[in-house]
């Protein structure tokens with residue numbers, strides 16, 4: 189812990205306490221999660237080691253990065269990237285208060301879809317590494333200060349699927365658990381798609397998709413797929429997106445690659461990738477952007493910058509759409525277009541707006 193100076197405690201989880209710390213070397217802010225190993229069983233210990241190993245493998249601008257870990261006085265310290273904007277849960281709660289006071293309504297649908305697409309991109313990265321999150325929920329989605337970038341966090345109960353197509357341990361948080369996990373059936377990456385559907389519903393309605401007085405009541409609603417009715421403010425396309433994610437039969441649920449070519453998602457995907465293409469992927473040493481990042485992010489992308497970035501996470505068909513994107517770029521989002529039937533696949537003029545990602549943290 190010599191390397192870090194504690195600033196303040198930012199939260200507690202099932203396993204440990206999270207401290208905001210300052211790196212004494214360069215004054216950068218990091219989170220140090222301290223986990224007491226004193227009375228930890230061998231099983232718990234293995235759990236944490238697997239968390240650390242998972243974090244090591246995951247380096248992505250939309251995923252909280254692992255920096256370091258060490259042990260100190262019966263404690264395991266995991267050093268990770270700091271997300272200044274807090275959790276998506278807090279943002280939803282704040283918006284709910286605003287709504288209840290009748291000062292403002294729900295998040296605009298395009299904001300919801302932008303967040304949704306970011307989560308999708310992060311999940312794509314994880315799923316491509318055969319890692320299923322299993323605990324996706326607004327509490328585990330952190331944000332940058334300006335709330336423009338989401339970052340998936342908490343791989344505490346994630347598990348590498350390895351060569352098996354389904355893992356069979358039942359773990360999770362009730363409201364976002366998929367039916368197959370509730371029923372102790374084997375599960376795979378599709379369980380994250382269910383949780384994503386729950387998060388999408390919550391972003392749209394500012395309330396959870398499945399709620400109940402107690403655990404059995406919640407589980408019953410989930411396994412029966414008894415979703416709350418969706419609001420009038422939600423477009424038909426987005427309603428059907430929620431419904432398809434919340435199919436109780438996991439085989440009928442889309443996977444990430446299906447959604448990455450969905451006309452609802454594609455415009456957001458292009459815009460996000462344009463901006464993320466200019467964000468540096470975190471390295472194991474430093475999680476901060478270079479000094480020139482902000483200025484680079486304030487420039488408009490050109491056709492050449494659109495083509496220059498690697499779209500490794502996008503399926504070939506999606507890449508095809510991207511490479512055929514016309515040079516006249518006018519609108520990054522299609523929210524008005526969606527309601528007027530505008531289809532990004534046929535839309536001839538696409539504009540990517542000045543980036544909103546002008547601050548990484």
Ligand SMILES: Nc1ncnc2c1ncn2[C@@H]1O[C@H](COP(=O)(O)OP(=O)(O)OP(=O)(O)O)[C@@H](O)[C@H]1O
Nearest residue numbers: 198199200201202203204206219269270271342344
């Ligand atoms: N990288 C981070 N940046 C900023 N805040 C964080 C970060 N990681 C955790 N926090 C804060 O600390 C709190 C506790 O996080 P932690 O991961 O220990 O547990 P949890 O996800 O809330 O619960 P559980 O351990 O049961 O999964 C979070 O709710 C969040 O507010």
